[in-house]
Amino acid sequence: MGSGGAPPTRFRCGACGNLTRFDVVEHRRTRAYYHFSIAGELTVEDEEVLEADREVVTCRWCGSSDRIEEVPVEPPG
Numbered sequence: 001m002g003s004g005g006a007p008p009t010r011f012r013c014g015a016c017g018n019l020t021r022f023d024v025v026e027h028r029r030t031r032a033y034y035h036f037s038i039a040g041e042l043t044v045e046d047e048e049v050l051e052a053d054r055e056v057v058t059c060r061w062c063g064s065s066d067r068i069e070e071v072p073v074e075p076p077g
Contacts, residue, residue: 013059014067021060022068036077 011022029051045057058065
């Protein structure tokens with residue numbers, strides 16, 4: 001799946017320290033390449049995010065949504 005060139009976002013909960021589990025509510029507009037098999041089964045082979053509006057991020061561990069921080073993504077290595 002394509003990302004539309006946007007860098008990945010990582011979150012951290014300032015309330016409990018969680019770095020791994022979040023519910024993210026976004027409104028998105030995308031362009032997708034749909035490939036249907038002869039049998040009619042759909043595979044989305046490529047999807048580009050044209051617009052994304054993040055509405056709320058909630059920590060799955062403690063339920064906080066007012067202390068969520070965006071943190072830099074560390075390159076692998």
